[in-house]
Amino acid sequence: MTTTEKNLVYQEQLALGKAALQKNNFQKSLYHLENSHDIGQKNIFKHARSHFWLLILGVKTKNYKKIILQFFLIIAALLGIRINKPNK
Numbered sequence: 001m002t003t004t005e006k007n008l009v010y011q012e013q014l015a016l017g018k019a020a021l022q023k024n025n026f027q028k029s030l031y032h033l034e035n036s037h038d039i040g041q042k043n044i045f046k047h048a049r050s051h052f053w054l055l056i057l058g059v060k061t062k063n064y065k066k067i068i069l070q071f072f073l074i075i076a077a078l079l080g081i082r083i084n085k086p087n088k
Contacts, residue, residue, distance in 0.1 A: 010039040010046055017053060026061055033057060041082070048077040 001009075017032030033053050040046030051074045058066030076083055 006039055010036055013039060014050065014053065021053070021057055021060065024060070026057065029057055030054075044078060044080055048074050051077050 013032045013036035017029045017036055020026075020029035020032060033050060037047070037050035037054065040050050051070050055067060055070035055074065058064075058070055073083065
């Protein structure tokens with residue numbers, strides 16, 4: 001996949017996540033926002049933007065643990081720090 005194609009997919013996933021969030025379809029929003037996160041990880045600002053929208057999702061769902069986590073992940077993303085998730 002070319003960089004241009006990745007950018008288009010990133011933008012599409014982010015838009016779908018935001019649209020689902022506006023409709024309070026939180027599971028669908030999470031799915032698309034996580035996809036945008038995975039695709040945008042190599043770009044500091046795309047990575048941080050995905051975490052920002054995951055923060056908004058946490059606010060809308062009143063998930064305080066997710067709010068705090070995303071706040072710190074936004075800072076880490078802007079600093080270019082990658083934090084690996086443990087295997088599930």
